[in-house]
Amino acid sequence: MAxxxxxxxxxxxxxxxxxxxxxxxxxxxxALWASVLAPFAALAAAVPMAWGRGLCWADVAxxxxxxxxxxxxxTSSAACTARRRSxx
Numbered sequence: 001m002a003x004x005x006x007x008x009x010x011x012x013x014x015x016x017x018x019x020x021x022x023x024x025x026x027x028x029x030x031a032l033w034a035s036v037l038a039p040f041a042a043l044a045a046a047v048p049m050a051w052g053r054g055l056c057w058a059d060v061a062x063x064x065x066x067x068x069x070x071x072x073x074x075t076s077s078a079a080c081t082a083r084r085r086s087x088x
Contacts, residue, residue, distance in 0.1 A: 024032075047055065
């Protein structure tokens with residue numbers, strides 16, 4: 001333990017900074033995975049049902065383009081913000 005400015009090791013701060021690893025309850029883990037996977041399962045079920053009845057390749061291309069533009073915008077914005085903070 002490194003001494004502080006007064007030369008005394010700060011044991012209470014070190015004890016508070018070291019979190020104890022805890023296992024997530026099974027119900028919480030199941031809820032987490034369900035909330036992550038359910039939207040993908042819904043999309044996988046909806047696309048074949050909607051194909052030909054309002055969904056076509058043009059819709060897929062528009063959605064993919066909008067997703068790419070949005071993703072690049074968020075990524076470049078975060079990179080610019082990080083660069084500004086590190087340089088200033």
